[in-house]
Amino acid sequence: MSVRTYDVIVVGGGPAGMSAAAQASQHGLSVALIDEQSAVGGQIYRAVDDVTARRGGDLALLGSEYTYGKSVADAFRESGADHICGHTVWQLGQDGTIWSTDGAKAQAFEASHIVLATGALERPVPVPGWTLPGVMTAGAAQILLKTSGMIPDGPVVIAGSGPLLLLVADQLIRAGADIRAIAETTSMQDYIRGAPHLLRATKSWPYLQKGLNLRKSIKAAGIPIYSRTRNISIEGEGRASQIRFKAGGEQRAFDVSTVLLHQGVVPNTQASRQLRLDHMWHSKQRYWHPVVDDWGQSSVPSVFVAGDGAGVLGARAAEIKGRLCGVQIAFLQGRIGAAVRDEQAAPLLDETDDHVSIRPMLDAVFTPPKDILNPPDDATVVCRCEEITAGNVRNAAAIGAQGPNQLKAFYRAGMGPCQGRMCGLTVTEILAASHGRSPKDIGAYRIRPPLKPLTLSELADMAVDEVAE
Amino acid sequence: MLKTRHDVTDRVAVTIDGEPASVPAGISVAAAVLTTKDGATRTTAVSGIGRAPYCMMGVCFECLMDIDGIPNRQACMVTVAEGMAIAPQHGASRLGEAE
Numbered sequence: 001m002s003v004r005t006y007d008v009i010v011v012g013g014g015p016a017g018m019s020a021a022a023q024a025s026q027h028g029l030s031v032a033l034i035d036e037q038s039a040v041g042g043q044i045y046r047a048v049d050d051v052t053a054r055r056g057g058d059l060a061l062l063g064s065e066y067t068y069g070k071s072v073a074d075a076f077r078e079s080g081a082d083h084i085c086g087h088t089v090w091q092l093g094q095d096g097t098i099w100s101t102d103g104a105k106a107q108a109f110e111a112s113h114i115v116l117a118t119g120a121l122e123r124p125v126p127v128p129g130w131t132l133p134g135v136m137t138a139g140a141a142q143i144l145l146k147t148s149g150m151i152p153d154g155p156v157v158i159a160g161s162g163p164l165l166l167l168v169a170d171q172l173i174r175a176g177a178d179i180r181a182i183a184e185t186t187s188m189q190d191y192i193r194g195a196p197h198l199l200r201a202t203k204s205w206p207y208l209q210k211g212l213n214l215r216k217s218i219k220a221a222g223i224p225i226y227s228r229t230r231n232i233s234i235e236g237e238g239r240a241s242q243i244r245f246k247a248g249g250e251q252r253a254f255d256v257s258t259v260l261l262h263q264g265v266v267p268n269t270q271a272s273r274q275l276r277l278d279h280m281w282h283s284k285q286r287y288w289h290p291v292v293d294d295w296g297q298s299s300v301p302s303v304f305v306a307g308d309g310a311g312v313l314g315a316r317a318a319e320i321k322g323r324l325c326g327v328q329i330a331f332l333q334g335r336i337g338a339a340v341r342d343e344q345a346a347p348l349l350d351e352t353d354d355h356v357s358i359r360p361m362l363d364a365v366f367t368p369p370k371d372i373l374n375p376p377d378d379a380t381v382v383c384r385c386e387e388i389t390a391g392n393v394r395n396a397a398a399i400g401a402q403g404p405n406q407l408k409a410f411y412r413a414g415m416g417p418c419q420g421r422m423c424g425l426t427v428t429e430i431l432a433a434s435h436g437r438s439p440k441d442i443g444a445y446r447i448r449p450p451l452k453p454l455t456l457s458e459l460a461d462m463a464v465d466e467v468a469e
Numbered sequence: 470m471l472k473t474r475h476d477v478t479d480r481v482a483v484t485i486d487g488e489p490a491s492v493p494a495g496i497s498v499a500a501a502v503l504t505t506k507d508g509a510t511r512t513t514a515v516s517g518i519g520r521a522p523y524c525m526m527g528v529c530f531e532c533l534m535d536i537d538g539i540p541n542r543q544a545c546m547v548t549v550a551e552g553m554a555i556a557p558q559h560g561a562s563r564l565g566e567a568e
Contacts, residue, residue, distance in 0.1 A: 036527060036546065038548070043526055050495075057474070057475065058474070121524070121526070121528045122524060131518075131520060133470075133507070133508050133509045133510070133519055133520060133521030134470060134507065134508075134521065135523065136522065136523050136524070136525065137523060137524050137525075139524065139525070139526065140522070140523065140524050140525035140526070143525040143526060144471060144500055144525060147496065147497065147500070148473065148493065148495075148496040148497070148500045149473055149474045149475060149477075150471045150472065150473050150474070150496075150500060150504070151471065151472060151474060152470060152471060152472075153470060153471055153472040154470075175474055176474060238508050238509065238519055239507055239508045239509070239519075239521075257470065257507065258470060268528070384520075384523075384529070384531065385513075385530060386515055387513060387515045387516055387518075416514075416530070417530035417533070417541070418528065418529055418530040421528045421529070422528070422529055452527075453541060
């Protein structure tokens with residue numbers, strides 16, 4: 001069996017991964033970046049090379065923050081790190097082993113240090129009808145714009161909350177999509193709750209200004225933005241055709257062919273869980289994330305975590321965190337001394353504050369609403385893969401399921417193809433509410449390899465050495 | 470369900486559920502299928518109800534389709550290619566059965 005060996009292997013090709021790989025490479029370490037996609041960028045900068053090279057019209061639409069990603073991609077390419085693209089990682093080891101597949105055969109890797117940079121995914125939005133064809137995440141619509149220059153055909157309603165909501169709405173409007181309404185679950189009280197953090201957020205004035213401009217621009221296009229939206233439900237025969245919600249004391253309904261849902265993003269913890277890293281519960285933002293030190297080192301010394309996968313701080317912070325990992329790993333592997341490391345880190349740490357100072361305000365304003373975290377209607381599907389409802393989970397709690405893993409003795413929630421990516425947070429919240437305990441005590445699904453489906457032939461055809469052992 | 474913002478001349482010929490289709494080159498199978506039809510792209514293993522792509526980034530597994538005879542492939546993670554045979558994933562895949 002041939003094992004490809006490096007000093008550092010980075011998993012994930014977004015801003016954190018690209019910059020961790022580039023930084024480590026700069027210090028003379030041998031580096032590989034393994035990424036599922038065929039081109040770098042992760043989700044935030046997805047297809048940035050292609051859009052920059054061939055689709056100027058879409059580039060203008062996606063804005064300068066997206067275009068910035070090209071410089072991060074260029075720096076990665078120039079660093080000399082190996083780019084192992086189109087590889088899906090399915091197992092990792094605390095001893096620095098990584099197993100991937102390119103779709104045809106499996107490949108083993110080994111490194112002294114691993115950097116997980118697998119980013120975030122959208123928080124699930126379990127509302128009645130969310131599983132109907134035609135319902136997607138706001139992020140999905142943005143990905144379609146980035147990768148394929150595509151927009152939804154027909155009337156669209158966007159519902160939920162978070163900074164991404166208005167950004168995507170604005171991009172789609174300018175791209176020519178027929179957005180009929182934006183139903184924000186955020187209320188005036190939420191914005192007021194964020195006000196005390198405004199002072200600290202002044203370092204992030206550019207972000208704040210951008211938010212205000214987006215709102216103005218959407219209203220100028222004549223599109224209603226409802227606030228304090230509740231009781232969202234989506235209906236249709238075989239596909240979404242209507243969305244209903246309550247806003248401003250009135251019941252509203254819109255005919256649609258597409259509904260875009262969004263309630264912020266949460267760390268993708270599949271790899272960090274499979275590695276048995278220590279995790280903690282972020283009680284304000286209501287998600288799990290691996291515990292890391294200021295350099296990004298986890299509870300397992302050989303594993304670092306950078307970017308939104310360690311905690312949602314955004315793309316610019318992800319880049320800085322990635323570089324901090326690179327610097328610290330170079331120090332740990334003896335390529336630089338502590339003095340040089342600290343000298344390299346100082347400007348990075350200074351810059352971090354510019355990009356994270358807005359987070360307390362964002363966290364306070366965009367707390368996910370309780371009825372999204374813990375869907376009140378028993379009939380709402382919670383585990384999409386196995387079609388387990390909120391009511392099923394509550395019934396199981398009532399007859400003894402104490403946590404998500406015990407729940408598996410009652411129902412297949414978390415045991416379908418997505419391995420709990422879509423239902424994990426909701427199941428934890430429902431069980432916590434049912435038992436009157438904190439999600440922190442309820443826990444999360446135990447994740448086992450393979451992280452993604454793997455066929456026997458991919459495993460059997462694993463890359464082998466020419467000479468038999 | 471989806472449309473391209475601009476006319477795309479660079480296209481590939483595929484079949485979707487047996488029907489020939491011309492789709493933009495370089496896009497994911499999920500995106501390609503959604504430009505040609507509305508509604509479900511698969512049926513679930515549990516109740517047989519219709520589902521379609523949700524996240525477009527490989528985490529939701531709703532976009533499972535049979536691509537070139539291999540079932541349960543994440544269509545949002547596969548790029549269209551000339552001559553590709555794309556079919557809905559009907560329920561759970563059944564291994565070892567002749568088509």
